Amino acid sequence: MRRITRALGAALLLAAAADGMAEDQFKLLVLAMPGKYHYEYIPIARDSLERMAKLHAFELTYTNKPQVFEGDLTQYAAVMFLNTPGEELNAAQRAKFEAYMRGGGNAIVVHRAAITPPNDWVWYEKMVGRSVGPHPKLQTGVVTVVDQNFPATFGLPARWIWSDEFYVTTNPYQVKIDTVLSVDESSYDTTKIWPGQTVKGMGKDHPIAWHHRHEQGRVFVTTLGHNGEMYRDPQYLNHLLGGIYWSATGLGQKR
Incomplete structure (x- = not known):
C-alpha cells in the first residue's frame, strides 16, 4: 500500500511540475463594460x-475598468473591446492605446464596440474601419463566408443561419x-427597425466581419455578438477565437 501511495504521490508531483512549466502563448486584454442594451453578456462571455x-x-x-489602459499595455498581444466602444476611454487612456497600436499592438472589436459617436474619436473610427449607422432589429438571416482562408471563418459553413443585428455601415x-x-440581405427585412428610425440595406456588399x-x-472586427446566449454558441466562439488567434499572433491565414 505504501508503494502505491508513493507512486501516486510521485505521479501527482510530476503532473504538477509539468503543469507549472507550461507557458501561455500570449496575453489578451478584454474590456467589457455594461451598457444600456448590453450587460447580460458579461458573465457568460467571461466564462466562455x-x-x-x-x-x-x-x-x-x-475587466470592466477602463483604468487598465493607464497601465502597461505592451504586455498584451491584443486588446479586445467587447461590446464596449472607445468612447468609454478618457483622453489619457485614448492616448495610451494609440501609442500601443503605433508600437505594434493589435485590436479586436466586437459588436457594440464598433459604434462610436461621429467625430468623437476619429482615430478610433478609422481603426474600426467602418462607421455604424442605424441598424435593423435582431433578426435571423444568412451569413456568408467571403474569405474562407481567414481563421475567423474556419469551421463555419459557407452559408450560416444566424440571428443578430446586422449593422449597416459607411466608410x-x-x-x-x-x-x-x-x-x-434577401434573407431578412432590412427595413425592420426601431420606431422613429429609418434604414436602407447595403446591397450585395454588406460586410459584417473584417x-x-x-x-x-x-485589427479584427466582428459586428456579430448582440446577446448573451451567443457567447455559449460553439460556432460563434470559433469565429471569435479565429479573430483572437490572428490578431494576437498574425498566424493562421492561408495565402
Missing part, C-alpha cells in the same frame, strides 16, 4: 473566454478593409 484561454493556452485579463474615411463575413491594418497593428 476563460475556458477558451485554458483550452488554447493563453492568458486572459477580463467616411475611405479605409480599406478585407471582408471576412457578409450577410445576404480585418485590416491600423498604425502598426492588426
Whole structure:
C-alpha cells in the first residue's frame, strides 16, 4: 500500500511540475463594460473566454475598468473591446492605446464596440474601419463566408443561419478593409427597425466581419455578438477565437 501511495504521490508531483512549466502563448486584454442594451453578456462571455484561454493556452485579463489602459499595455498581444466602444476611454487612456497600436499592438472589436459617436474619436473610427449607422432589429438571416482562408471563418459553413443585428455601415474615411463575413440581405427585412428610425440595406456588399491594418497593428472586427446566449454558441466562439488567434499572433491565414 505504501508503494502505491508513493507512486501516486510521485505521479501527482510530476503532473504538477509539468503543469507549472507550461507557458501561455500570449496575453489578451478584454474590456467589457455594461451598457444600456448590453450587460447580460458579461458573465457568460467571461466564462466562455476563460475556458477558451485554458483550452488554447493563453492568458486572459477580463475587466470592466477602463483604468487598465493607464497601465502597461505592451504586455498584451491584443486588446479586445467587447461590446464596449472607445468612447468609454478618457483622453489619457485614448492616448495610451494609440501609442500601443503605433508600437505594434493589435485590436479586436466586437459588436457594440464598433459604434462610436461621429467625430468623437476619429482615430478610433478609422481603426474600426467602418462607421455604424442605424441598424435593423435582431433578426435571423444568412451569413456568408467571403474569405474562407481567414481563421475567423474556419469551421463555419459557407452559408450560416444566424440571428443578430446586422449593422449597416459607411466608410467616411475611405479605409480599406478585407471582408471576412457578409450577410445576404434577401434573407431578412432590412427595413425592420426601431420606431422613429429609418434604414436602407447595403446591397450585395454588406460586410459584417473584417480585418485590416491600423498604425502598426492588426485589427479584427466582428459586428456579430448582440446577446448573451451567443457567447455559449460553439460556432460563434470559433469565429471569435479565429479573430483572437490572428490578431494576437498574425498566424493562421492561408495565402
